[in-house]
Amino acid sequence: xxxxxxxxxxxxxxxxxxxxxxxxxxxxxxxxxxxxxxxxxxxxxxxxxxxxxxxxxxxxxxxxxxxxxxxxxxxxxxxxxxxxxxxxxxxxxxxxxxxxxxxxxxxxxxxxxxxxxxxxxxxxxxxxxxxxxxxxxxxxxxxxxxxxxxxxxxxxxxxxxxxxxxxxxxxxx
Amino acid sequence: xxxxxxxxxxxxxxxxxxxxxxxxxxxxxxxxxxxxxxxxxxxxxxxxxxxxxxxxxxxxxxxxxxxxxxxxxxxxxxxxxxxxxxxxxxxxxxxxxxxxxxxxxxxxxxxxxxxxxxxxxxxx
Numbered sequence: 001x002x003x004x005x006x007x008x009x010x011x012x013x014x015x016x017x018x019x020x021x022x023x024x025x026x027x028x029x030x031x032x033x034x035x036x037x038x039x040x041x042x043x044x045x046x047x048x049x050x051x052x053x054x055x056x057x058x059x060x061x062x063x064x065x066x067x068x069x070x071x072x073x074x075x076x077x078x079x080x081x082x083x084x085x086x087x088x089x090x091x092x093x094x095x096x097x098x099x100x101x102x103x104x105x106x107x108x109x110x111x112x113x114x115x116x117x118x119x120x121x122x123x124x125x126x127x128x129x130x131x132x133x134x135x136x137x138x139x140x141x142x143x144x145x146x147x148x149x150x151x152x153x154x155x156x157x158x159x160x161x162x163x164x165x166x167x168x169x170x171x172x173x
Numbered sequence: 174x175x176x177x178x179x180x181x182x183x184x185x186x187x188x189x190x191x192x193x194x195x196x197x198x199x200x201x202x203x204x205x206x207x208x209x210x211x212x213x214x215x216x217x218x219x220x221x222x223x224x225x226x227x228x229x230x231x232x233x234x235x236x237x238x239x240x241x242x243x244x245x246x247x248x249x250x251x252x253x254x255x256x257x258x259x260x261x262x263x264x265x266x267x268x269x270x271x272x273x274x275x276x277x278x279x280x281x282x283x284x285x286x287x288x289x290x291x292x293x294x295x296x297x
Contacts, residue, residue, distance in 0.1 A: 020273055031254070035251075134231075139224055
């Protein structure tokens with residue numbers, strides 16, 4: 001009888017360990033950058049790169065079906081690579097893009113836009129990175145698609161490439 | 174009277190220092206529990222990356238606004254998920270992780286107790 005109890009105890013412990021390790025192996029231990037997708041964009045206030053007195057609040061109160069938020073900087077090389085895609089999105093799909101200029105020198109940022117074109121409807125300044133943190137940003141570049149209700153429907157960390165471009169186009173259709 | 178005033182000033186200055194040390198300890202304790210998501214396996218406290226420095230600034234501001242540790246963690250997990258915390262919060266999916274070791278400990282104590290009682294009864 002005693003050995004039966006011992007056997008049952010060991011068996012129970014073995015099964016318990018198996019369950020714990022099985023779920024530990026299966027669980028997602030990687031960083032999930034999509035946590036904020038499906039939630040409302042937190043409120044942020046930005047002052048304009050072109051005119052610091054002019055301020056706007058996001059989520060936008062304008063009645064747009066969708067709009068884009070792009071975090072960029074002139075010192076960020078991948079931002080240069082993705083820039084033509086932003087220009088294309090603005091020209092071919094008439095989507096409003098709100099830029100957040102991340103920890104940049106104003107003169108360099110203005111120079112960047114003069115040389116590569118300005119696809120942005122509005123460019124706000126994030127001089128200390130706090131605005132990007134507020135919306136769950138990791139760094140530059142980063143792109144969000146926001147719907148009319150202010151919900152984040154798409155988020156991409158890293159530069160836009162042709163695949164991401166297609167995904168954005170499919171989202172805003 | 175002069176001596177008393179001198180002692181009072183020393184005491185107050187010392188209190189101020191302890192408070193500063195306490196708030197610095199709290200700040201570091203929070204930094205140590207936050208994973209730098211832009212670095213490999215480093216805490217916010219160990220990292221000097223742009224992302225870590227930005228987060229430190231935001232946390233410092235929240236501490237100055239008298240927000241609790243829990244409020245700060247809630248703010249961060251809402252934006253970056255539970256992965257940003259080194260100590261996972263107690264919730265349904267982590268119940269097993271938190272309480273399984275306690276359960277094993279209780280079983281261990283029970284077995285130990287049983288054995289001791291058994292040995293004692295055998296001796297008597």
